[in-house]
Amino acid sequence: MATIIDGKKVAADVLEKCAEEITDLKSQGITPGLAVVLVGEDPASKVYVNSKVRKCGELGIHSEKIVLSREATQEEVLETVKNLNENPRIHGILVQSPPPPQIDEEAIVRAIDPAKDVDGFHPENVAKLALEDPTGFVPCTPAGCMELLRSAGIKTSGANAVVVGRSMIVGKPMALLLMARGSDATVTVAHSRSKDLPGICRQADIIVAAVGRPEFITDDYVKEGAVVIDVGINRVDDAEAKKGYRLCGDVDYASVAPKCSAITPVPGGVGPMTIALLMKNTIKAARFARA
């Protein structure tokens, strides 16, 4: 039976280390600060933003939540980012995705000071990741997946890894992290145009599923003994659930778990890691600002 990789536990360990670092920074007169900008009232985004702010509070990170109306203009968002770039109490800035359609998200990301880009989406940080420059910020979700692999003692060196999905926030950075020196996996990136996806995945010692399709990766995609990291967070209707829906991953846990050597559950796998890595990046930004 597969080892279930406990993301809550690993995230708690990361946060414990964060708390120690914050104490150290505070003893030097520095309080890390994170600003979270929310444009509009998207319910899922509101939940994410509130949980980030709450986590800051628990850890003693200064946080500012800036809520702009759904009708906010590109200029207003840019002005908000500019002010935060200049605010010395703020070390990390993120603009919650997705913004309303009138907002050019890419331009907003480019306006964030790369030294405060704790999401790791600015082109300068993307380049630093590709260059394996440790002064950059790595996107939180793939960084969290790497931490899960490390904590579970999974050897990536020489392993065949298949990343399903090529988004800039998960798939691509995940592939770069797995192939980086030190991780040393042999990486295949699959996407919607890939041919024979089950066959590609069956070659994998490690599968990272970031597809955005509920329970898409079934046992037919997984070779015996593989490690499966499920990044997906999907809401599916469930008349029996109290809320009328349940959360599930991109992996069909019921059929895959019996076949693999280790797997992350949803919820309680990658999800808690994303926020923990955001806190870690904010602390890193505060340290750099001091240097």
Ligand code: NDP
């Ligand atoms: P995107 O929609 O941006 O990317 C999905 C990727 O999957 C694309 O590259 C797409 O290919 C590929 N894909 C879609 N359908 C297929 C298919 N039938 N066969 C093969 N590949 C396919 O999603 P994200 O990367 O943003 O997110 C992926 C998942 O991770 C989602 O479930 C999301 O909710 C979750 N997520 C979880 C986070 C967490 O904290 N745990 C954080 C971020 C995301 P193509 O490029 O060709 O379109």
